[in-house]
Amino acid sequence: MAKYTEDAAKLLDLVGGKENISAVTHCMTRMRFVLVDEGKTDVAAIEELPAAKGTFTQAGQFQVIIGNDVADFYQEFTKVSGIEGVSKEAAKAAAGANQNPLQRAMGVLGEIFAPLIPALICGGLILGFRNIIGEVNFFNDAGAFDLEHGTKSIADMWVFWNGMYSFLWVIGEAVFHMLPVGICWSVTRKMGTTPILGIILGLTLVSPQLLNGFSVAGASAEDIAAHTYDFGFYSFVGTGYQGQVIASLMAAFVLVGLEKFFTKVTPDVVRMIVVPFMSLVPAVFIAHLVVGPIGWAIGDAIANAVSWGLASDVRVLFAALFGLLYAPLVMTGLHHMTNAIDSQMVSIYEYTTLWPMIALSNIAQGSAVLAMIVLQKRNERAQQVNIPACISCYLGVTEPALFGVNLKYKFPLACGMIGSACAAMVCTGFGVKALSIGVGGLPGILSIMFNYWGIFALCMLIAIVVPFVLTLIVGKRQLSAADRGIAKIEAAAEPATDAEPASASAPAASAEPREQALLAPLAGRVMPITEMPDPMFASKVMGDGVCIEPSGDTVVAPADCTVTVTMPASNHAVGLTLDNGVELLIHVGIDTVDMGGDGFACFVNQGDKVKAGTKLLTFDTEKIAAAGHPATTAFIVASTADATDFEFASGMDAVEGKTPVITFCG
Missing domain, CATH: 1.20.1310 (5 helical Cullin repeat like)
Structure with missing residues (x-):
């Protein structure tokens, strides 16, 4: 019987049988199922399987974590189940079809906001810092610290902090007032249209030629007249949409719809000229004349309803x-x-x-x-x-x-x-x-x-x-x-007196352990694996290690080793084994398997013996970003066989093939 046949047969029953599987595929470490009814799965029993390291559900896919041997497990699973595997793209499409409209809508919304979160976090920290130095009156008129009767802030007391308070608003304004630019870019990126057109649409929503959306309520008659656009048969006040979320989303989807329509109906020979013009120009007019005011009203209504509920x-x-x-x-x-x-x-x-x-x-x-x-x-x-x-x-x-x-x-x-x-x-x-x-x-x-x-x-x-x-x-x-972890384990043990005494002349069982170092497989900022933006890696289900925010585009061997796993269809990850049996995994990005190899290249084959510093993979960070995925790379010890006392470095900028990031004795 093959290595995983028994576990594969059990897994088939535990996921609800063949008739409960719409599609199945795998990535570098996980079996990915699209199930008819996820309620039929026995999660507890699946996680007890020797081959399984955990389960979770993401984007409509039920995923079973197997590890580096997932390709072998997948082959045996398809044999015992009689189910033909599908491509990653087909599984993703099936997962989308398996979700109800609300789940699909929330999934799209989540993928739109995910790339914006780092900017929102940065902006939030900046606003919090500005609040402390410029809005809290720590000092009284005499300059003494007095929170109770204070009238002056840190910015009021020192020129440096006053300048800092003013200048940091440049970033805060860019994050929150100019948010429509990021939203329009993210929508077009997610929906597969032209991101630069989304950026331009967003810029028209916050243009300084328009009346600032935050000051429109208190605008004077002169301001309103100066920002009124009169077309003879119709006139309107040009109002900016600074900070508006719903209006920006609606405008961006108008642009997406127009671009997809004109791309479909326009001949290739004039597409480069016709599609951008016929998409962007009408989208700007529709945004300001139709969906912008509607979105503003909807956004205000939702925010006011929540605010009312909380007040x-x-x-x-x-x-x-x-x-x-x-x-x-x-x-x-x-x-x-x-x-x-x-x-x-x-x-x-x-x-x-x-x-x-x-x-x-x-x-x-x-x-x-x-x-x-x-x-x-x-x-x-x-x-x-x-x-x-x-x-x-x-x-x-x-x-x-x-x-x-x-x-x-x-x-x-x-x-x-x-x-x-x-x-x-x-x-x-x-x-x-x-x-x-x-x-x-x-x-x-x-x-x-x-x-x-x-x-x-x-x-x-x-x-x-x-x-x-x-x-x-x-x-x-x-x-x-x-x-x-307190169950008593009954184990029969032979009395020590029955054991054969060790021969005094017998050689030592093993040589003295020596410290070994694994070098950074790529250049970039080294962080603890817990900061990996993926729950499977961050929770150390696959093992401990580090993650690296890449500054380069090349993955090299961290030590002399054997290439044991490659991903020919996607080239986004590689599994390695050291001479002492320690297994390593290098996984570039999050969900980059969905890119189907676009932007990735692999330079080794399964079974190759390579030296430290040998080029293994290359990747295109711009394409990864355009696909909406983080490029953060996991470098983990997938098996600790014959090795102890692992130490993981973090908090430094590493050079590929030169900076030690993992050390151990073995």
Whole structure:
């Protein structure tokens, strides 16, 4: 019997049988299923399979983590199941068809906002810093520190900080006021049309030739007259859409629709001239005359409704419901809508009362995992997932905790939801406001208005203590001894007296272990693997290691080794084995398998023996970005056989083939 035949046959039954599988494919480490009914899967039993390292669902695909041998497992699975595998693109299309319209819409919205999050986080930190140095009056008129009767801020007291306060707004304005430019670019990138046309459309929405959207309410008659465009039969006030989210989304989709239509009907010979002109010019007019005002009204209505709910007499109940349900929203992908609502609220009110509750939900789910760390302190396998999941959750990334721990055991998820609801009620009851979005988890306090820091700190404490205590109490009753790692293992052992004495002249079993170093496989910033923007790698399911934000485009061998796995269809990853049996995995980017090899090249074959520094892969970071994927690369130890005491470097800029990033004895 082949190596994985038994596990493959069991997996077929555990996913609901052949009739429950719409499509199946694989990437570098995972089996990817599109299922008719995911409810028929037995997740607990699947994760007990020797070949399986975990499961999770993403973008309509049920994924089973196998590891470097996934290609072999896939071949045996297709044999025992009688199912013919499909391409990655076909599986992705089938997954989309398997989702309802709301799930597909939320998936698209999530992919639109995902590339904008780094800018929003940066802008949020800047606004928080400006708030501290320019909006909080630490000093009285005499220049003494006096928070109670203060009339002067740090910027008022020192010229340097006044200049810093003013200049940092250049970045803050670019992030939040010019947000329509980023939204239009991201929509066109996601929908496969021309991003530069999206950028230009976005620029027309925030043009200085228009009346600034933030000052339109207080504009004078002269300002309105100066920005009125009169076409004889029709005139309108040219109003900018600074900070507007819904209007920008609608305008961008108009552009996408026009470009796709004219691309389809225009002959190739004149397409370069006709399509851009016939797409962009009408889109600009439609944006300003039709969908812009409609989108503005819709955005205002949504933001005002949420604001009313968070300021009304029932705001505590509203907050309790939101705090309770936010974590499940994350698991379904519906939480992406809150980014649009938050951004709209910041645009209208210059603050949001929704984001503080999101940050608290992150903390609450992380605290439930913290309790699981305590409960499972003797379960080494569980701790490999628990610890990095807790850290990432406290830093605002909840997926590893939700899918890797809390959903698996269910009661930590419920305890986290209860703690989140309790913290949200206190937070909203006291009207805590955030200046911006994007900074979640424990660092979320940096986005909160300074005068609310005290009450928000109390809310953070509630979000830490309540889930932690509840999870401890429930976990002691719910977790089995095996789950906690305290089950007694009966093992027969031969008496020591029966053993043959070692010969005094026998040679040593092994030579003295020597320290070995694995060099950076590519140039870039080295970070802990927990910062990898992928829950599977970040939770260390595949092993420990580092991630690298690339500054180059070439992957080289980190040591003398054998190439054991390649991905001919995508060329986005490679598996290596050292002479002592240690297995390594280098995976370029997140979900780059979906690119089908576009922008990637592989220079080695399976079975090749290579020296340290040998070129393995090349990749195009611009194409990866254009496809909407992070280029962050995972470099992990997939197997620790015959090696101990791994040490992982981070926080430095590495040179490929020269900078040691992993050291061990073996």
